[in-house]
Amino acid sequence: MYFYANLNLSKEKDEISKEILNCSLNGKKRIDVVSMFYNSSDILLETIIAYANEKKNILYITNEDVRKIDIIYFINNFSNLGKYVHTSGSNYSSVNEHLYICNHESALGLQEKFDLVIYNEIRNFPKYNKQQIKKILLKMCSVEGTAIAFSVENILSEGTTIIFPLTNNKIPIIEPRIITTRINLNIDIPLVVYEYLNWSIISNRKVIIFTPDAEKAEALFKYLSNLKEKLSEDLFLYISKKSDASIPRVFMNKDKGIIVTNDFEESYLEFHAVDVIVYFADNIKFTHKQLLYLSSKVGRYENIQRGEAIFLANVETTQMDKAQNIARKFNKKAWEKGLLNI
Structure with missing residues (x-):
């Protein structure tokens, strides 16, 4: 059993975290979580732990620098899932019993299908367009699997959209x-x-x-x-x-x-x-x-x-x-x- 420790999320983040979890566990197969660049991935941890406890296979795709993969920080510090995580290879793929973390290019080479596929685009410079991200999400998802896109815009556009319009400091976003x-x-x-x-x-x-x-x-x-x-x-x-x-x-x-x-x-x-x-x-x-x-x-x-x-x-x-x-x-x-x- 993997546990999920108290992240001390703000009220707003806690509500979003629970909304993502409830949608994913209640039959919603395509979920767009729309938020601003640089926001943290802590709102995804509860869902990841829930799927791991059900012994579901999880793929988490991110193109972050290997030194700063945000979700690994939260896994290591706020759950016991982290003791199973290790980093391997220059493609900075990480793997454990239920969770596989890799970048876009590495994901293209995977043959396995996953019960939960999350693509986090807001923690790094975006290299791929909407169609490319949607394609890899659907390709890696099992028939009954759930796909979650975490981006500044709707990627899947065929299911549930959850909008989290805040930055971590709760001030207005700078409009260029x-x-x-x-x-x-x-x-x-x-x-x-x-x-x-x-x-x-x-x-x-x-x-x-x-x-x-x-x-x-x-x-x-x-x-x-x-x-x-x-x-x-x-x-x-x-x-x-x-x-x-x-x-x-x-x-x-x-x-x-x-x-x-x-x-x-x-x-x-x-x-x-x-x-x-x-x-x-x-x-x-x-x-x-x-x-x-x-x-x-x-x-x-x-x-x-x-x-x-x-x-x-x-x-x-x-x-x-x-x-x-x-x-x-x-x-x-x-x-x-x-x-x-x-």
Whole structure:
């Protein structure tokens, strides 16, 4: 018998946790749990333990960094299921008697069918579209099995939808601002963005500027380097899989500064008092979920200071609009339910 210890969930989370459990045990075979990026997976633990106690086979799919698989933390600290969990291989698959945890690519290679399949997309940079996630959920589910999608949008769209519109700090989600300009962003920055950067530095905040590729990051960093005396001497460039791995940590420990990067998957650093600019946000590389994930770094660890997220582009795209609208809908739903601490 596996036990489920007291997680001390908030009232709102406890209600969601029990709603997921009741739906899954009462014949609901397709469940969408819709929530914001970076929310914890603690609301899923009760359901996982219940299925394990019934000796059901469980598949949990997540693309999180192996060092920060959220559900393993809760399993190890709030249940006795953890003593059966171990990590194996570079694909960071974890397995025990009833529970198998792996990433999307590893799941594609599995032949077994599972009684419960959970796909958690909100704890990492989203790489897969709705159709890809739905396909793997249904593929891995047994005939009488239950599929749960944990995402910022409906994935299965054919059963029960449970909306949890809160962030862990119960403050409104930052709704990204869209700024368009005719300026060639490859060689210049708009005055409004310069003023925004200046305001952030004066306010002792950090700014993360995301670009779609290394070439654009290097060009922007070179341009901003000419403005270091006016903006900040603490200006950093971090190119994924190329730059010194210590650069993000050095930046994190600064009181203020600017970092230009093409590293979207950073998930292990805690940036307090941070603002975000997605440069070239109209680039076809960015999906609405990816844009929302990047902008959601703002406010992730904050309760009082309210940062900003900006999508900077030459044209406003459907993907930018969709990202903005998702954040707005979460705030509207949380406000209507009286869930915000404001």
